[in-house]
Amino acid sequence: MKPRTLVDQSADLIIDAASEGVFLPGDRLVEADIARQLGISRVPVREALRLLESQGVVISIPYRGMRLMSVTNPTAASIARVRSALEAMAVRDCVAHASDEALAEVREAARLYRASATAEPTVQRRADRAFHRAICVATGNATLLATWSAIARQVAVLWSLVHSEDGTGMLADQHDAIVDAMQARDAAAAVERLETHLAPVMVVDFEAVLHRRMAERGN
Incomplete structure (x- = not known):
């Protein structure tokens, strides 16, 4: 890459x-x-x-x-669905084709996210994006990575409205569980854990959150 x-x-x-x-x-x-x-x-x-x-x-x-x-709720839902589908594809490709060394890099990205728990929220968000990017990099598929990178930046705008550092430990556990399944070469379990990890964003009322954030800012 x-x-x-x-x-x-x-x-x-x-x-x-x-x-x-x-x-x-x-x-x-x-x-x-x-x-x-x-x-x-x-x-x-x-x-x-x-x-x-x-x-x-x-x-x-x-x-x-x-x-x-x-940001509207329909567009947010569309972005989240595309992101989930791309990452599920990446996980399956990793399980089928990625080398042990490539999966070790994904494990390292998971470790770095966990280590960000005491850092400021921006650092945590970067570490979270880096973990998901590492999965796409491990596929060796440049087209998939480029497509994911575009979607990931849209996701980052959405996630910035709702992400809380209070959930870092839970998300870190979920990252580890995904990598565990990938390294065990269990595609079904890895995809299931990924989908569980990504599911909460599907039910967020982004329009309400944005309205509140704008009111707090004085708009």
Whole structure:
């Protein structure tokens, strides 16, 4: 897999800012303001916004500029279903084809997520994304990884509205259970554990949560 570029890193910084509540869904994203807030130059920010637009995370509206994706319950459900299907495919591919060394990397990503329990929420979210990304990397399927990466950034915007560090221990246990089944080469158990792990996001009322977050911010 090719190394991550400065544009990719800038895109992740924008996602991190969204996860911290700096940007909420529907907010206008101004290139110069983002560069100043994140402490990076405008060129990678400009390219990162274009990348995020291609991935559906940022929407360009004529005469209104670029805005972070809107969130509705139907769109959230669609994103969650696609993410679940992609990761289930990745888990099956890993069980069938991934080397023991590749699965050991997934185990290490699970360990690092557990170690993030005492870190700030942004670090925990990054570690969670890194675990799920490690599963996709372990497949060796670049197309699957690229597709997942686009969906994952949309998921990150959704998850930032509801993620709580209080659940880190439970999620870490679920990560370990998924890896246990993958290393045992038990595809059915691994997929079942993955689906259990991802299921809670399916029933969140994101519209209500977003309304509350905007009210707290004073919108």
